[in-house]
Amino acid sequence: MDRLTSTALLPETFQGARDDITEQMGMVWQQIKAPVMVPLLRLAVFLCLVMSVMLVAEKAYMAVVIVLVKLFGRRPEKRYRWEPMRNDLELGSSAYPMVLVQIPMYNEKEVYQLSIGAACGLSWPSDRIIIQVLDDSTDPVIKDLVEAECRRWASKGVNIKYEIRDNRSGYKAGALKEGMKHSYVKHCDYVAIFDADFQPEPDFLCRTVPFLLHNPAVGLVQARWKFVNSDECLMARMQEMSLDYHFAVEQEVGSSTYAFFGFNGTAGVWRIAALNEAGGWKDRTTVEDMDLAVRASLKGWKFVFLGDLKVKNELPSTLRAYRYQQHRWSCGPANLFRKMVMEIANNKKVSLWKKVHVIYSFFFVRKVVAHIVTFVFYCVVIPAAVLVPEVEIPRWGAIYIPSIIALLNAVGTPRSLHLLVFWILFENVMSLHRTKATLIGLLEAGRANEWVVTEKLGDTAKAKMAVKPARKPRIRIGDRLHLLELWTGAYLFFCGCYDVAFGKNHYFLYLFLQAIAFFVVGFGYVGTFVSGS
Numbered sequence: 001m002d003r004l005t006s007t008a009l010l011p012e013t014f015q016g017a018r019d020d021i022t023e024q025m026g027m028v029w030q031q032i033k034a035p036v037m038v039p040l041l042r043l044a045v046f047l048c049l050v051m052s053v054m055l056v057a058e059k060a061y062m063a064v065v066i067v068l069v070k071l072f073g074r075r076p077e078k079r080y081r082w083e084p085m086r087n088d089l090e091l092g093s094s095a096y097p098m099v100l101v102q103i104p105m106y107n108e109k110e111v112y113q114l115s116i117g118a119a120c121g122l123s124w125p126s127d128r129i130i131i132q133v134l135d136d137s138t139d140p141v142i143k144d145l146v147e148a149e150c151r152r153w154a155s156k157g158v159n160i161k162y163e164i165r166d167n168r169s170g171y172k173a174g175a176l177k178e179g180m181k182h183s184y185v186k187h188c189d190y191v192a193i194f195d196a197d198f199q200p201e202p203d204f205l206c207r208t209v210p211f212l213l214h215n216p217a218v219g220l221v222q223a224r225w226k227f228v229n230s231d232e233c234l235m236a237r238m239q240e241m242s243l244d245y246h247f248a249v250e251q252e253v254g255s256s257t258y259a260f261f262g263f264n265g266t267a268g269v270w271r272i273a274a275l276n277e278a279g280g281w282k283d284r285t286t287v288e289d290m291d292l293a294v295r296a297s298l299k300g301w302k303f304v305f306l307g308d309l310k311v312k313n314e315l316p317s318t319l320r321a322y323r324y325q326q327h328r329w330s331c332g333p334a335n336l337f338r339k340m341v342m343e344i345a346n347n348k349k350v351s352l353w354k355k356v357h358v359i360y361s362f363f364f365v366r367k368v369v370a371h372i373v374t375f376v377f378y379c380v381v382i383p384a385a386v387l388v389p390e391v392e393i394p395r396w397g398a399i400y401i402p403s404i405i406a407l408l409n410a411v412g413t414p415r416s417l418h419l420l421v422f423w424i425l426f427e428n429v430m431s432l433h434r435t436k437a438t439l440i441g442l443l444e445a446g447r448a449n450e451w452v453v454t455e456k457l458g459d460t461a462k463a464k465m466a467v468k469p470a471r472k473p474r475i476r477i478g479d480r481l482h483l484l485e486l487w488t489g490a491y492l493f494f495c496g497c498y499d500v501a502f503g504k505n506h507y508f509l510y511l512f513l514q515a516i517a518f519f520v521v522g523f524g525y526v527g528t529f530v531s532g533s
Helices: 002-072 112-120 138-152 169-180 182-186 204-214 235-257 272-278 288-298 319-345 352-387 395-410 414-443 458-467 483-502 507-523
Strands: 100-104 129-135 160-163 190-193 218-227 270-272 302-313
Touching: 002 235, 002 352, 002 395, 100 169, 100 288, 100 414, 112 302, 129 138, 129 169, 129 182, 138 270, 169 288, 169 507, 190 204, 190 272, 204 270, 204 288, 204 302, 204 458, 218 235, 218 288, 218 414, 235 302, 235 352, 235 414, 235 507, 270 272, 270 414, 272 395, 288 352, 319 352, 319 414, 352 414, 352 458, 352 483, 395 414, 414 483, 414 507, 483 507
Parallel strands: 100 129, 100 190, 129 160, 218 302
Antiparallel strands: 190 270, 218 270
8 A cells, every 4th residue: 555655656756846847947047038038139139130121221222223224224235345256257267366165073974074065066266265174083983084075075176175183272273273374375365164064055155255355344254054953853943043033133233233243153254364463263262263253353354244145054953962062152252251351441443332342232241141140030039039028029020021032032033933932941941051151151160161062963864863763762860860950940849839829929820831941951851853754
């Protein structure tokens, strides 16, 4: 009987202990909430609202510029002198300037034939063009394949050079810099650059070079990207929406107003004199292309963006590849901002307004504020406000501004307007990594100069995957799970449950959807390659 009584009393003891712990935690929370959490959260809300206003103002400004550009038809051909290339009976092919085409690559087994073939197919006199394949591959089999492809085109009369080096110092920037040192480059006036998955149309040089030929102040002509695999999976469509906005709005606005924008690292043609005057390629950040563009702009060179000239290329098809790419694209600009902000401010060659544009709009708002406010406000502060009802977020900051920003972003890809909600949720998830990368770049922390080449699949891999019977891939649990996303999803889900029980703002509608998005990415159910049917 005594034993039964003790057994019956044991759960009540545990229950009492659990109640005591919960009560103590509640008391601690109440004690620190008013003096600590409420002021800190109010400060965070204020800062996030300020950043949100900065971002929406920048988006609105760019939207107005785009409307004016369309209304007044300010096409590049009207703003700059442009004449088509013509054959001269007296001068012959010497009427055409000498062009170098650089194709940097690293273990690009799936796509090397596409880029080399497209470059060799450019419509330009064969004695006025040099194709330079800069192969940093470490796989000897791939190196042999690339070299054999170069020999095959050389046997057809194409002036193609296969160049390798002893090490990968400086990565892409190092390869491009080394390529410019060869003696035959001294005879070239312009250099076109294509990454290994880019396939320019035959008329690419005929449409870009005239801008450089007839406008001595123009140092760069940049084409737009066209994505060959944007319909293969939902993640690719999300990427297309973001990048289409970048090209259709950000690049167009920069070209139309200040003749400045960030070089995209590929699908562009540089005046070699501008490249050299700017100091050539530097590998101090992971955005060597943007670094060069900023330095050239500070020397007074103008840039032209051609929105109607598109070059086919491939989007990352796996989450792993996309995350590495986004780390590089977020960390690099922030790190470059840290290194160049004073150099830009002290420059004497450009106007005050252009310096303000580069420092405030180009770097601070678009490369720093945009990433930080997206994650901190929508994935940390708004959920935290559910737990601290004393802190109120104005409706215009929590709903209206993000809605306007999302709608303005959607104009770049009208065909994907119905996917806007998915794009918002996905961008918020990716903002976790972009914010982390931005802070690493600003602080110049350990991974500031990490460079991982973006994996490409190409047509060959797609054909293989379409032919092979479907089988379940073997993926280790550790490779598939992403803990940061899972922890963030759990935090959002908890806040959503708390809002259902005690809240009054109905934030749970958003919090649950966003939590699901983090869980989907966290468990690895996004970004796997989907072959076309």
